[in-house]
Amino acid sequence: MGILRMGYIHTRVTDLAEAKNHYANTLGLYETHAEDGKVWYKGWDEWDHHSVVLEEGGVGVVKYGFKVQYLEDIDRIEKKAQDFGAKTERFSAGEVAEVGDGLRVYPPSGHVFEIYHEMTSWGLEVGTHNPEAFPRHLVGVGVPGLDHSLLTCEDVGLMEKFLAEVFDFYTAEKVMSSLDDDADTLGVWMTPSNSIHQLAVIGGPQGKLHHFAFQLDDWAEVLRAADLFTMDDVSKDVGPTRHGITRGKTVYFFDPAGNRNEVFAGGYMAYPDRPCIIWTADQLGKGIFYHDRELNERFTTVLT
Template sequence: MAIMRMGYAHVRVTDMAEARQHYTQTLGLNEVAAVDNKVYFRGWDEWDHHSVVLEEGGVGVVKYGWKAQYAEDLAEIENNAQKFGASTERFSKGDNLEVGDGVRIFTPSGHVFEVYHDITSGQVDVGNVNPEAFPRDLRGIGAPALDHSLITTPDVALMEKFMKDVFGFWTAEQVATSLDDDAHKIGCWMTGSNQIHQLAFIEGPEAKLHHFAFRLEEGWEVNRAADLMSMDDVPIDVGPTRHGITRGKTVYFFDPAGNRNEVFAGGYLSFADRPTVTWTVDQLGKGIFYHARELNERFTTVLT
């Protein structure tokens, strides 16, 4: 069984025209389809049909898609979720644009996860034969791909157990009240691959989105991204800076609806046998923002 990656983030926005401008011209995603009140996007280095779905009407996350390595994985993941005690249901090919059959899981955090294997796929924008390093016609930031998301949950330890038992993920980094084995956890950064984190969650209300993030290759691209945000009058939340947790370079900003985005570069490789890194609560500011070593109120309170 293997969850390869977060396949898509499906998010609500208040004004589709403004959202299109932000995600295509500032972030540089490609619009690939528009059906009913939903618009679909992907980055230039993604080969599946889409990685972002925007739905007009509100704010916050609707659901996440997770791509399984094999079709046979769906039954095992469904069984794992039911053993855990999570509610599940099957969905059929066509219920989601260009996505095949799958399993819908209702998580302890109040979020909806959809697991699938089949999705319409092609090739990245530079092709699969003798490709160039990047497309010449990049727009704005030119984000290559969706990277990860951070959500909130009332019970961090329970959500961590869910991700371990159902998806086979492990905890790369965590924030706890102490170094004791029974310490209260207030945050986890988890992955099922050598990507440093695919999903993170912190203590907070059910079913809320903190941010969803796009991958960049180099740290200097994060600084360039912030410059482009200023050119486009995009509200910057924090950065550019570095995380202590994951060691990634980052800048946080808001889409026109108020959903928080991030562009993220670097971070170290994670493996299942690597010891979990623990940050204590008294060092949380440094863990989140390594240079400033303190959290701003907006970063900890603004959720959608």
């Protein structure tokens, strides 16, 4: 199968104490380890050691981790990345905390992707034998886990090609400059699975982060999250609202360092043989914010 999912995001924050309050007390992630200006977190419904790593000293994404189904998938992706022309390097177990032997890939977007098969198992908070529906003592929003991320790069079409040819992702939805045959690709929402997107890519500076998102179950949980953000004086960007693209329900907000987060619920089941949904640039406002049908300036300019 190859890539199972985006397993983790590693980001920088300006003040670790403030960031810990945001991610642990407002979002409700569980701390699994801390050392040397870094902290590792997981959601209550995630079973691997971590899905979020915070590192003090700046803002923006350091790297992404992608988990593969089989150990030999690492070899396969390495060859495909090299054939594509991307730089690769191996890393050994322990070099990345709680992660086994893996592969570091440098895609054309200017980001860093780590491919791995093994991560220390932490276990579900509700267990695996006759479990309850959720932990009784959730904190804050109580997000179950990491959902997806949106990054920027100069050549969206090239990055789409890389994710398709090297990672076996497929494009569920995309934004084109027009419906003409020679139209430019402005954004893509891609996945290796039935989730509507694991990575989205839009045009912009190389190596930048637009946002990373946490999953919620439904619209009611999105509304509750927005209430908690108000209680905790979290800086909100947009929402609660709905996307046209993906049909997801959403609130965008910022961590104390200025990295954009999202809580996301809904969407639809994606399949490789489902027709790709095409949006045109003149309808992008409706595609991103279905109700207001326009983008705010922060959403298009604030990157970390």
